[in-house]
Amino acid sequence: MSTYYSYLQGGTHPSENESTQHLWEQARQEALCLTLGSEDGNEILEKRLGEELDTEQDWVLIGGPPCQAYSLAGRSRNRGNKDYRPEKDDRHFLYKEYLNIIARFQPSIFVMENVKGILTSKVGRDRIFGQILSDLRDPAAATGIQGTEFSSYAKDGYTIFSLENSDVYYPDGGTLFESSPLAEDKYGAFTIRAERHGIPQARHRVILVGVRNNIVQDLGAPTLADILKIPKAGLDEQVTAADVLAELPMLRSGLSRQQDSDEAWCDIIKHLATRIADELTVHSSEHVKATDRKLIVEELRRISNKPAMELKRKPSSESVIRLIRPTNRLGKWYHGSQAPNKKGPWYNHETRAHMEQDLARYLYCASFAKVTGRAPKGSQEIYLDSLTPSHANWKSGKFADRFSVILENQPSKTITSHISKDGHYFIHYDPSQCRSLTVREAARLQTFPDDYYFEGNRTQQYVQVGNAVPPLLARLIANQVASALELIRKNHDQDISRISSI
Numbered sequence: 001m002s003t004y005y006s007y008l009q010g011g012t013h014p015s016e017n018e019s020t021q022h023l024w025e026q027a028r029q030e031a032l033c034l035t036l037g038s039e040d041g042n043e044i045l046e047k048r049l050g051e052e053l054d055t056e057q058d059w060v061l062i063g064g065p066p067c068q069a070y071s072l073a074g075r076s077r078n079r080g081n082k083d084y085r086p087e088k089d090d091r092h093f094l095y096k097e098y099l100n101i102i103a104r105f106q107p108s109i110f111v112m113e114n115v116k117g118i119l120t121s122k123v124g125r126d127r128i129f130g131q132i133l134s135d136l137r138d139p140a141a142a143t144g145i146q147g148t149e150f151s152s153y154a155k156d157g158y159t160i161f162s163l164e165n166s167d168v169y170y171p172d173g174g175t176l177f178e179s180s181p182l183a184e185d186k187y188g189a190f191t192i193r194a195e196r197h198g199i200p201q202a203r204h205r206v207i208l209v210g211v212r213n214n215i216v217q218d219l220g221a222p223t224l225a226d227i228l229k230i231p232k233a234g235l236d237e238q239v240t241a242a243d244v245l246a247e248l249p250m251l252r253s254g255l256s257r258q259q260d261s262d263e264a265w266c267d268i269i270k271h272l273a274t275r276i277a278d279e280l281t282v283h284s285s286e287h288v289k290a291t292d293r294k295l296i297v298e299e300l301r302r303i304s305n306k307p308a309m310e311l312k313r314k315p316s317s318e319s320v321i322r323l324i325r326p327t328n329r330l331g332k333w334y335h336g337s338q339a340p341n342k343k344g345p346w347y348n349h350e351t352r353a354h355m356e357q358d359l360a361r362y363l364y365c366a367s368f369a370k371v372t373g374r375a376p377k378g379s380q381e382i383y384l385d386s387l388t389p390s391h392a393n394w395k396s397g398k399f400a401d402r403f404s405v406i407l408e409n410q411p412s413k414t415i416t417s418h419i420s421k422d423g424h425y426f427i428h429y430d431p432s433q434c435r436s437l438t439v440r441e442a443a444r445l446q447t448f449p450d451d452y453y454f455e456g457n458r459t460q461q462y463v464q465v466g467n468a469v470p471p472l473l474a475r476l477i478a479n480q481v482a483s484a485l486e487l488i489r490k491n492h493d494q495d496i497s498r499i500s501s502i
Contacts, residue, residue, distance in 0.1 A: 001337055008347060008453055036097040049105055058108035058488050060481055065095035065114065095132055096143065102158075102210070103139035103146075108488060109481055110158070110210045112136070113469060118206050119187045129187055133170050136160055136210055158210035159221055163477060165189040166225040192473070195411040198233035198330070199470050200244045201445045203414045207477065215488055227484050230476045239330065241429065242408045244444045248346060252311035253362075253435030254353030266307040269434055272360045273304035279384050287380040295371040299431060300363065308432045314350035333472055336449030347453045348461055349440035352423060359434055361387050361403050361424075366431035369405040375427075378402065405429055406437065412445040417466030420459045439465060447472035 003020045007013055015024040032048065034041035053059065095112075102110055119129050135142035138157040160170040168189035171180040194203040209228055216224060233239075254260050255268065277300035280293055354362070364387055368376045376382050379395040382403060388394055389402070406412050408429040419426050423436020437445075439454055439461045447470045454461035 005338075005451075008451075037094070042097075042100075045101075046104070049101070053105060055105075058485055058492075060485070061102060061105070061107040061110040063098055063101075063110075064112045065098055096135070099135055099139050100143050100145060102136070103143040106156075106212065108212055108215060109484060110136075111477065111481065112208045112210070114206050116191055116204045116206055119191070127184060127187075130181065130184070133160055133182060133208075136208065137170060156213040158212055159216045159224075161209045161211060161221075161225050161228050162189040163192055163207055163209060163228055163230050163480065166222070166229045169221055169225050192230070194470055194473050195238060196232050197230060197473060197476055198237055198239055199411070199447055199473050200239035200241060201412040201415060201447075201470065202410075203470060203473075205469070209481065211484070218491055219487060223487075224484060227487060228480050230480050239411060240409050241406050241412045241445065244330070244334070245406075245428075245441050248349060248438075248441060248444070249315040250308070250311055250430070250433055251313060251315070251349070251351050251435065251438065252308065252433060253351050253359065254313050256353035256355050258356070260313075260353065262309065262312070265311075266309050268356060268359065269307045269363070270304050272356070272363055273300040273307075275386070276360060276364050276384065277301050277304065279386060283384060285381070285383045287383065288376075292368075292372055296364070296367045299367040299370060303363070303367075303432055311433065315346050330472075333447065334444065334450050336451035338451050346440055346450070348443065349438050350458075351435050351438055352458065354423070354435065357389070358424070361389070362427050362434050362436070363431055365403050365405050365427050366429060366434065369407055369427075369429060370431060373409070374407065375401075375405040376403070401425065403427065406445075415442050415445050415466050417463045419466050420462035442466070446470050 003014050003017050014020040032044065034045055036042065036045070098112065119127070121128050136158060137160060140146055140157070162168045168186050170182045172182060190206050190208055191204050192207050194201055211224055252265050255265055258264070277297045280297050284290065284293065361382065364382065365376055368381070379388070402424055404413070404425045405427045406429055415426070419437065419442055426437045426442070428435050428437055428441070439458060442462065442465045443452065443454070446465055446468055448465070449471070454464050456464070
């Protein structure tokens with residue numbers, strides 16, 4: 001770790017440091033960049049799995065198919081294409097590449113993740129999720145692959161468990177080897193709602209856990225279902241955006257298309273806050289309460305009278321306020337692997353630049369959210385002509401969430417890779433900072449530890465953050481899977497002991 005922290009402080013990159021070059025090369029070799037479904041990609045992967053898997057031990061496969069065909073955004077785009085046919089879209093069936101690996105190598109447990117939209121996505125008249133469940137239950141039958149020399153369990157198939165509800169698993173009746181279709185109204189039990197588990201983000205993802213049926217037969221489905229259920233946080237343990245962002249140094253946004261300086265930014269913020277307040281005083285709307293409009297005006301007047309002149313675009317060494325020796329679980333998690341009493345700088349915490357028109361919208365939206373406790377909706381509540389973006393169909397209702405705020409006293413909305421394109425959907429709740437989230441703020445909402453450094457340009461950093469499963473949620477799932485593995489091993493050891501005593 002010393003080499004890593006040395007690099008973050010301006011030292012040699014681990015790939016060029018003599019003491020860690022071999023580790024870097026080992027990591028590069030382990031991270032295969034393959035196209036599954038291609039002849040070469042499948043051949044390389046199968047060879048690697050055959051070489052590396054210890055089939056005498058229980059092991060876990062973790063992964064998931066691409067989500068573009070299942071996501072609500074992807075399906076919305078597809079509906080705009082009159083020639084689109086779901087049954088002709090191969091992306092709907094890429095899960096079969098994952099299925100092939102399960103069928104060939106028969107892991108003791110597999111974990112499969114995807115977007116919530118997979119539950120309702122249809123090919124023809126049927127929801128594809130039912131077909132996915134059926135195929136995962138019996139990978140050998142679905143693929144025609146009867147395992148390899150590495151596996152003798154191909155005939156056994158799998159039971160599919162929910163991590164949220166110990167009463168729901170598939171098949172849910174009959175014998176282990178008979179199919180009992182799960183009712184569609186139970187599909188939601190496979191959705192993990194991250195905010196219920198102490199994650200400061202309302203991220204909802206479908207995560208399935210399959211356990212091989214010879215194991216289920218030995219231990220019982222109810223026992224495994226209870227072990228795999230991840231613990232929920234209490235209502236008083238729900239983590240809000242402010243709980244994890246307020247600790248970070250306050251920053252101002254940058255200015256694009258004009259010279260950027262602290263003074264220029266303050267002048268623009270003062271001008272915009274004054275202008276919007278004046279316009280709101282004159283122009284009312286039936287969609288914004290008069291009392292709310294008055295409070296928004298007061299907030300904007302406050303900002304215009306005293307813009308935050310002390311703010312910078314990235315933290316200075318004097319502004320480091322990281323907690324020392326965190327005491328609660330989340331604080332320790334964010335502190336990462338740093339020494340308990342180490343402060344250190346804030347990595348990846350630098351603001352992007354925004355156009356003046358967008359700064360005006362951010363000022364208004366953040367002030368609106370501060371007053372009302374929610375983000376304004378589309379053209380009805382972002383109603384001033386001066387705030388209207390240059391979308392020809394802005395008033396059609398299709399852009400209701402175009403400008404949205406991360407609310408202070410709630411878990412954040414889902415952090416997605418779209419944050420790399422612009423910050424309009426991820427406006428910081430503090431109007432005096434008037435900006436979108438930094439990479440570090442998005443990473444905190446995703447529960448990346450503060451010492452996790454994102455490489456590449458800022459766009460690439462945002463994509464890395466948005467595409468991830470929250471690490472703390474992954475840890476919670478891993479704990480339950482590890483507990484199941486431990487039970488499997490204990491049962492196996494007891495079987496051996498009984499055999500030896502006969």
